[in-house]
Amino acid sequence: xxxxxxxxxxxxxxxxxxxxxxxxxxxxxxxxxxxxxxxxxxxxxxxxxxxxxxxxxxxxxxxxxxxxxxxxxxxxxxxxxxxxxxxxxxxxxxxxxxxxxxxxxxxxxxxxxxxxxxxxxxxxxxxxxxxxxxxxxxxxxxxxxxxxxxxxxxxxxxxxxxxxxxxxxxxxxxxxxxxxxxxxxxxxxxxxxxxxxxxxxxxxxxxxxxxxxxxxxxxxxxxxxxxxxxxxxxxxxxxxxxxxxxxxxxxxxxxxxxxxxxxxxxxxxxxxxxxxxxxxxxxxxxxxxxxxxxxxxxxxxxxxxxxxxxxxxxxxxxxxxxxxxxxxxxxxxxxxxxxxxxxxxxxxxxxxxxxxxxxxxxxxxxxxxxxxxxxxxxxxxxxxxxxxxxxxxxxxxxxxxxxxxxxxxxxxxxxxxxxxxxxxxxxxxxxxxxxxxxxxxxxxxxxxxxxxxxxxxxxxxxxxxxxxxxxxxxxxxxxxx
Amino acid sequence: xxxxxxxxxxxxxxxxxxxxxxxxxxxxxxxxxxxxxxxxxxxxxxxxxxxxxxxxxxxxxxxxxxxxxxxxxxxxxxxxxxxxxxxxxxxxxxxxxxxxxxxxxxxxxxxxxxxxxxxxxxxxxxxxxxxxxxxxxxxxxxxxxxxxxxxxxxxxxxxxxxxxxxxxxxxxxxxxxxxxxxxxxxxxxxxxxxxxxxxxxxxxxxxxxxxxxxxxxxxxxxxxxxxxxxxxxxxxxxxxxxxxxxxxxxxxxxxxxxxxxxxxxxxxxxxxxxxxxxxxxxxxxxxxxxxxxxxxxxxxxxxxxxxxxxxxxxxxxxxxxxxxxxxxxxxxxxxxxxxxxxxxxxxxxxxxxxxxxxxxxxxxxxxxxxxxxxxxxxxxxxxxxxxxxxxxxxxxxxxxxxxxxxxxxxxxxxxxxxxxxxxxxxxxxxxxxxxxxxxxxxxxxxxxxxxxxxxxxxxxxxxxxxx
Numbered sequence: 049x050x051x052x053x054x055x056x057x058x059x060x061x062x063x064x065x066x067x068x069x070x071x072x073x074x075x076x077x078x079x080x081x082x083x084x085x086x087x088x089x090x091x092x093x094x095x096x097x098x099x100x101x102x103x104x105x106x107x108x109x110x111x112x113x114x115x116x117x118x119x120x121x122x123x124x125x126x127x128x129x130x131x132x133x134x135x136x137x138x139x140x141x142x143x144x145x146x147x148x149x150x151x152x153x154x155x156x157x158x159x160x161x162x163x164x165x166x167x168x169x170x171x172x173x174x175x176x177x178x179x180x181x182x183x184x185x186x187x188x189x190x191x192x193x194x195x196x197x198x199x200x201x202x203x204x205x206x207x208x209x210x211x212x213x214x215x216x217x218x219x220x221x222x223x224x225x226x227x228x229x230x231x232x233x234x235x236x237x238x239x240x241x242x243x244x245x246x247x248x249x250x251x252x253x254x255x256x257x258x259x260x261x262x263x264x265x266x267x268x269x270x271x272x273x274x275x276x277x278x279x280x281x282x283x284x285x286x287x288x289x290x291x292x293x294x295x296x297x298x299x300x301x302x303x304x305x306x307x308x309x310x311x312x313x314x315x316x317x318x319x320x321x322x323x324x325x326x327x328x329x330x331x332x333x334x335x336x337x338x339x340x341x342x343x344x345x346x347x348x349x350x351x352x353x354x355x356x357x358x359x360x361x362x363x364x365x366x367x368x369x370x371x372x373x374x375x376x377x378x379x380x381x382x383x384x385x386x387x388x389x390x391x392x393x394x395x396x397x398x399x400x401x402x403x404x405x406x407x408x409x410x411x412x413x414x415x416x417x418x419x420x421x422x423x424x425x426x427x428x429x430x431x432x433x434x435x436x437x438x439x440x441x442x443x444x445x446x447x448x449x450x451x452x453x454x455x456x457x458x459x460x461x462x463x464x465x466x467x468x469x470x471x472x473x474x475x476x477x478x479x480x481x482x483x484x485x486x487x488x489x490x491x492x493x494x495x496x497x498x499x500x501x502x503x504x505x506x507x508x509x510x511x512x513x514x515x516x517x518x519x520x521x522x523x524x525x526x527x528x529x
Numbered sequence: 530x531x532x533x534x535x536x537x538x539x540x541x542x543x544x545x546x547x548x549x550x551x552x553x554x555x556x557x558x559x560x561x562x563x564x565x566x567x568x569x570x571x572x573x574x575x576x577x578x579x580x581x582x583x584x585x586x587x588x589x590x591x592x593x594x595x596x597x598x599x600x601x602x603x604x605x606x607x608x609x610x611x612x613x614x615x616x617x618x619x620x621x622x623x624x625x626x627x628x629x630x631x632x633x634x635x636x637x638x639x640x641x642x643x644x645x646x647x648x649x650x651x652x653x654x655x656x657x658x659x660x661x662x663x664x665x666x667x668x669x670x671x672x673x674x675x676x677x678x679x680x681x682x683x684x685x686x687x688x689x690x691x692x693x694x695x696x697x698x699x700x701x702x703x704x705x706x707x708x709x710x711x712x713x714x715x716x717x718x719x720x721x722x723x724x725x726x727x728x729x730x731x732x733x734x735x736x737x738x739x740x741x742x743x744x745x746x747x748x749x750x751x752x753x754x755x756x757x758x759x760x761x762x763x764x765x766x767x768x769x770x771x772x773x774x775x776x777x778x779x780x781x782x783x784x785x786x787x788x789x790x791x792x793x794x795x796x797x798x799x800x801x802x803x804x805x806x807x808x809x810x811x812x813x814x815x816x817x818x819x820x821x822x823x824x825x826x827x828x829x830x831x832x833x834x835x836x837x838x839x840x841x842x843x844x845x846x847x848x849x850x851x852x853x854x855x856x857x858x859x860x861x862x863x864x865x866x867x868x869x870x871x872x873x874x875x876x877x878x879x880x881x882x883x884x885x886x887x888x889x890x891x892x893x894x895x896x897x898x899x900x901x902x903x904x905x906x907x908x909x910x911x912x913x914x915x916x917x918x919x920x921x922x923x924x925x926x927x928x929x930x931x932x933x934x935x936x937x938x939x940x941x942x943x944x945x946x947x948x949x950x951x952x953x954x955x956x957x958x959x960x961x962x963x964x965x966x967x968x969x970x971x972x973x974x975x976x977x978x979x980x981x982x983x984x985x986x987x988x989x990x991x992x993x994x995x996x
Binding site: 093095101102103143144145319320321322323324333336338353354357358360361 | 627666668697700701713732734741757760
């Protein structure tokens with residue numbers, strides 16, 4: 049069988065996996081669309097129905113103090129999941145009508161103080177003469193053998209300032225065609241990495257998907273008897289990634305990472321729409337947000353089905369005005385499911401601890417049960433705390449020292465530099481999230497689920513320097529036969 | 530339930546085939562066998578589509594590695610793969626309301642691509658099961674019901690379901706697509722445009738851009754329609770969606786009189802998805818326009834063997850008729866009539882297609898009856914045109930003309946529409962208008978039909994002789 053082992057990539061694939069079991073905590077109904085007209089092509093137009101939108105499907109976001117350059121923070125965002133290596137001939141381009149954004153909220157208002165925005169354009173030299181991506185070995189990004197390139201521009205957009213172009217029309221590292229065509233992909237990625245004015249660097253590239261989990265966790269939680277674990281379902285697949293490393297001062301409120309060390313981060317994708325109004329000769333319109341991602345697994349495991357569209361369309365500043373969303377954080381469904389299957393009692397509600405982790409950040413001043421000062425913008429000394437609102441963001445305290453020996457369970461194991469204080473590539477967010485939803489606290493795991501999904505790291509190791517993510521896989525995951 | 534049509538394998542329904550036409554017999558046997566699968570569908574029975582022997586006509590095949598020019602494969606599955614995944618998940622977890630909703634909608638999509646109406650009852654079973662499991666706030670199932678109703682041409686029902694879905698989740702964009710489809714077919718142009726604009730504003734994507742394109746095309750804005758399709762193509766991720774966009778770029782090219790450009794688009798569609806049979810039939814139509822009739826006949830036959838879509842059967846019959854192969858043409862019309870019965874048995878209300886067929890090749894009075902019924906249900910420009918034409922064929926030209934004018938109310942630049950109007954005007958003795966419209970039809974697309982385009986030329990020559 050070919051292609052059959054892949055989990056259904058309908059909308060966000062992780063959502064798809066979840067909805068196999070979490071019948072009440074399901075993903076946006078990507079399949080639910082209009083279709084019309086079997087056998088009636090002459091009488092009306094039938095339109096495509098399956099809303100698989102992988103180019104703008106934002107799967108993961110990471111924010112961490114750079115382990116080898118501790119005065120900087122690295123932000124990584126991934127799109128376009130489940131890329132099968134050898135996926136030619138067109139491979140996996142970024143969308144050219146989209147904004148790929150990483151947003152920073154340093155004041156806790158739920159609004160971006162800073163946005164890094166990548167936009168792409170195609171350089172297609174194939175015409176209609178060939179379908180091939182390359183017609184010879186590609187040793188350099190500028191080799192004429194590379195027939196299809198994507199160029200990107202990176203802008204820095206600060207509230208109240210004109211956008212600044214940090215990188216103009218750089219070439220992105222292409223999809224990895226294979227060893228014969230691209231014998232040294234690492235070289236291509238190095239060439240695609242650009243220095244930023246004022247320090248820092250960025251790259252847009254294909255990469256091995258750094259996320260790791262056993263999707264069977266969501267099949268009645270490991271097949272209903274905790275026995276079927278340990279297979280990294282993502283191993284071998286690639287994603288598109290943008291990464292940026294900048295000085296902490298670039299991110300901190302008023303440029304002062306000492307007094308204002310906490311940032312909230314989320315990524316979002318906007319796509320340009322069109323206007324039907326008569327008389328227009330160009331079919332364009334404003335950009336519309338189509339996906340959004342802060343903390344891992346929140347969209348999948350906490351936001352209920354009926355709110356997912358709203359969640360993806362709205363900015364974090366609107367979260368506290370969505371009472372149903374807040375209610376689901378306070379009373380999540382996953383622990384109830386685990387209780388129904390395994391008899392492990394769900395923690396008492398309302399879950400003020402989850403509100404702190406996902407919506408306010410952890411700080412004594414947040415008024416929650418986690419009486420620790422960890423990663424809320426309320427810890428920033430110079431902000432106007434009256435403007436603070438609960439908002440779903442991935443929060444990082446940039447002053448937490450980089451540890452020499454990171455623990456995959458992060459804060460739960462006493463490693464305060466890991467998730468939910470930011471997110472490092474190696475943080476085992478599935479195991480952490482299940483534990484957190486079950487009420488675990490640092491040093492006190494829920495033992496019945498302590499083994500987690502049995503997948504404790506990625507299929508391909510991370511690298512020691514920027515952008516840390518591994519080079520893309522080149523062997524097909526699903527071999528014929 | 531369409532139980533009445535279900536017959537054991539090898540015992541096709543009585544048809545009007547000529548005895549020597551064994552190919553068509555076998556083809557219909559396959560369809561009818563597929564219909565047999567629809568009997569007694571409840572619960573898990575709706576999961577058995579791919580497992581039941583002897584199976585329906587081969588649906589969309591999953592492309593193997595390296596066999597196609599798909600725009601992108603990662604993250605985008607074939608509909609068959611999606612259905613298989615959902616079925617597997619629902620076997621393990623049968624109380625998954627969203628899963629049943631998605632399966633119900635996936636069957637409609639599968640039916641669209643495979644032209645297999647027996648999937649509709651399965652779709653309905655799955656959607657109703659979803660609604661039973663989750664009666665409140667089940668936007669996905671409500672939207673699925675709207676899509677299913679559209680597919681069955683129950684457009685008023687579709688609008689009602691879509692309205693419910695919109696009310697359920699104002700941020701969901703999919704219901705606006707179903708709503709747009711229904712309103713367009715109901716002839717509520719203003720509301721249809723609002724729905725598609727709303728969809729575009731919530732979620733610009735292949736699904737919304739393709740709908741925008743159709744709206745623009747119906748308003749005669751073909752250049753902008755092509756731009757919208759190009760944007761849909763840029764965002765398309767599955768081979769089937771790439772093929773859909775290329776196909777309709779081809780349709781736009783053909784309908785504006787550019788068969789060679791059309792052929793190029795159809796071939797790109799087939800390169801993206803070799804199973805996209807609509808483009809094979811499109812190629813046949815373009816080849817016929819370019820004078821390559823042998824190739825056209827071959828391609829039509831291949832297309833129909835794969836997917837016996839009534840439209841292809843009709844086009845093929847008309848091509849054969851235009852080539853003087855009247856007996857073969859009649860055989861195809863017989864296949865068409867049998868198919869219409871099968872569609873009707875699976876809940877598809879299609880008085881429009883049936884009426885169009887009867888007007889041209891059967892009983893014009895029956896056509897008027899069918900199309901009057903359709904007109905009473907909905908006032909789309911397509912129905913206006915078809916009813917006007919049927920009235921003309923039944924000799925009622927005075928009643929026909931106002932409908933032919935109704936058909937022009939959006940400004941759609943369609944050669945056949947204009948030809949119909951011209952012929953009606955000619956019958957009423959308005960030779961000046963007839964000349965203008967027949968010339969306009971040929972100017973819009975000189976290849977618009979192998980039977981009507983030559984007729985338009987003949988009429989025009991005669992009218993110009995009368996000057």
